[in-house]
Amino acid sequence: MRKNSRLPNLHNLGIHLRILLIVNLLMAMAAILLSKQLGEFITLLAELSTLVQPVLLLSMLGLYVLYPLLNRLSYWQGIVAIILLEIAFTVFVFIFVNHFFALESSTEAYRVCLLAAIVTAIVLYYFYLQERAYSPAIAEARLQALQARIRPHFLFNSINAVLSLIRSQPKRAETALEDMADLFRVLMSENRDLVQLAQEISLCHQYLDLEKLRLEERLKITWQIKDMPSDAMIPPLILQPLLENAVYHGIEPMAEGGEIIVKIYTKHKELHIVISNPYALQNNHQTGNKMALKNIKERLKLHFDLESSLKTEIKNNRYEIHIRIPFGT
Amino acid sequence: MSQLNILIADDEIPARNRMRDLLNDIDGIAIVAEAKNGKEAIDLAQTARPDVMLLDIRMPLMDGIEAAQHAQKLEPKPHIIFTTAFDAYAIKAFDLNAIDYLLKPIRLERLLTAINKARALKPLQIEALKPLHKMRSHLSIHERGRILLVPIETIIYLRAELKYITVRTAEREYLIEESLTQLETEFGERFVRLHRNCLAAPQFIAGYEKRLNQDNEQQWFALLKNIPEAIAISRRQQHLIRET
Numbered sequence: 173m174r175k176n177s178r179l180p181n182l183h184n185l186g187i188h189l190r191i192l193l194i195v196n197l198l199m200a201m202a203a204i205l206l207s208k209q210l211g212e213f214i215t216l217l218a219e220l221s222t223l224v225q226p227v228l229l230l231s232m233l234g235l236y237v238l239y240p241l242l243n244r245l246s247y248w249q250g251i252v253a254i255i256l257l258e259i260a261f262t263v264f265v266f267i268f269v270n271h272f273f274a275l276e277s278s279t280e281a282y283r284v285c286l287l288a289a290i291v292t293a294i295v296l297y298y299f300y301l302q303e304r305a306y307s308p309a310i311a312e313a314r315l316q317a318l319q320a321r322i323r324p325h326f327l328f329n330s331i332n333a334v335l336s337l338i339r340s341q342p343k344r345a346e347t348a349l350e351d352m353a354d355l356f357r358v359l360m361s362e363n364r365d366l367v368q369l370a371q372e373i374s375l376c377h378q379y380l381d382l383e384k385l386r387l388e389e390r391l392k393i394t395w396q397i398k399d400m401p402s403d404a405m406i407p408p409l410i411l412q413p414l415l416e417n418a419v420y421h422g423i424e425p426m427a428e429g430g431e432i433i434v435k436i437y438t439k440h441k442e443l444h445i446v447i448s449n450p451y452a453l454q455n456n457h458q459t460g461n462k463m464a465l466k467n468i469k470e471r472l473k474l475h476f477d478l479e480s481s482l483k484t485e486i487k488n489n490r491y492e493i494h495i496r497i498p499f500g501t
Numbered sequence: 502m503s504q505l506n507i508l509i510a511d512d513e514i515p516a517r518n519r520m521r522d523l524l525n526d527i528d529g530i531a532i533v534a535e536a537k538n539g540k541e542a543i544d545l546a547q548t549a550r551p552d553v554m555l556l557d558i559r560m561p562l563m564d565g566i567e568a569a570q571h572a573q574k575l576e577p578k579p580h581i582i583f584t585t586a587f588d589a590y591a592i593k594a595f596d597l598n599a600i601d602y603l604l605k606p607i608r609l610e611r612l613l614t615a616i617n618k619a620r621a622l623k624p625l626q627i628e629a630l631k632p633l634h635k636m637r638s639h640l641s642i643h644e645r646g647r648i649l650l651v652p653i654e655t656i657i658y659l660r661a662e663l664k665y666i667t668v669r670t671a672e673r674e675y676l677i678e679e680s681l682t683q684l685e686t687e688f689g690e691r692f693v694r695l696h697r698n699c700l701a702a703p704q705f706i707a708g709y710e711k712r713l714n715q716d717n718e719q720q721w722f723a724l725l726k727n728i729p730e731a732i733a734i735s736r737r738q739q740h741l742i743r744e745t
Contacts (some may be wrong), residue, residue, distance in 0.1 A: 189610070303616060323587070324586070324587040325559075325586055325587045325588075327586075327587075328586035328587050328604070328605055328606065329513065329516070329586040329605065330520055331606050332513075332515065332586060332605040332606040332607075333513065333515035333516065333518055333519075335519050335606050336515035336516065336518040336519035336522065337515065340518070362654075385515060386513045386514075386515055387513065388514055424512070424559065424561065424608045425561050426561055427512075427537075427538060427561040
């Protein structure tokens, strides 16, 4: 059965199991609220069950059968129809139980109807939230939100550096502004498809040229990428934010600067990217670093699920990030 | 109007160039020193005697916030203006405490206004700056009209003596007027308390030895690298010996 409306798929066993669980939990809650001791709780639970379980059974069957019809309605019509159906089922069971068992604590019908409507609304709202959390549109939006981040620190310092060049070295200022435009075009692009590794590397070069403008000889970078497969596909902006981190945490706090080493190679049909920078002991900016790393980890997960990994370690006074990405040949 | 002397501190050469360009466009201003970190700024300020210090916040070795704190010991006290490209946390504190700052890239008009209204920091403002960094990188010591900056990592121990605290490095001793409890809170990561009146840096402790103290009782002492003296360990702190 194709699922047209945003209603929960009532032909799915998992959905029915969840309904069972939620309604029974709510029933248990009601019993806890109404009872004062354990004994009372158990009798109350049993009493409530005589009414609730038949309603549940009936509605699961009814909804299963009626699902094709419900599915033709709009979302809101469907919601209203389900709530009305549930009230009908409840009234039916209520009259039936009252007729045959003549319960002592019998109550008025409208109270039961109201309860049925509320419980149905709660269950439907749960499914609405669940669908939102897993919808592809949300995942897409999350990917986009995760991607478009650059440190304001870098932006404003770079503009400041370019300004300093305009009077004395207009040519260099031009190149720097061009690099900045390219960098921001990629940063702001809507495209979240995988890109060629070579493309990401050239972006990193432009980024590092801008940082060299500010940091000059303090920033040294070594590329060990001879064995790199230029045509490997990676998520965009995986490397650049990591280099930005390396500069911010590993180079800027050092008076003498330091060296960033980028190593890229393939092994066992996997692409390995290793970035390391000097590790400053008295580093007060750990939180920002974790944010960026978490961001990249999440993006890798959204793209490759469990086939990729990101690990960090500190060895020989250097901070190292190791990324593993599947690489099909 | 007399000339206004200005010191610039920024670790980035282009940022200093830009600041110099802007200041050169203003009349009655002289750049008396340029520093590439907070420590250099304090060192240079002693002879250059600036009226205004323009301090970048994020600098290696010593940041601008700490430099401003040490600068309070300078005579005459310079006016402080912070500069930053982006530091949300610091900016919030500056706004709350009416501390002067400029956002990079800096505009000439803003720079002009800031310099004209620049004031020395008040004690309350200095207090407000303290939480902006975890711990100072240096202790500043006022000695015969000069400020000496002692890097925290060279300090072997800090010992309270009546009104003062003795700061011991491999080379010599200095005296500062601070409280040992406050120093312990600020530098708790770097020092351990060996005795009611003494904090020592664990990496300078060479070993432990039982000796006779002044009262002719057996007591544990910590032996220190690079210096001959040993520090008595109080009974309450003896667990440190077992932990090493």
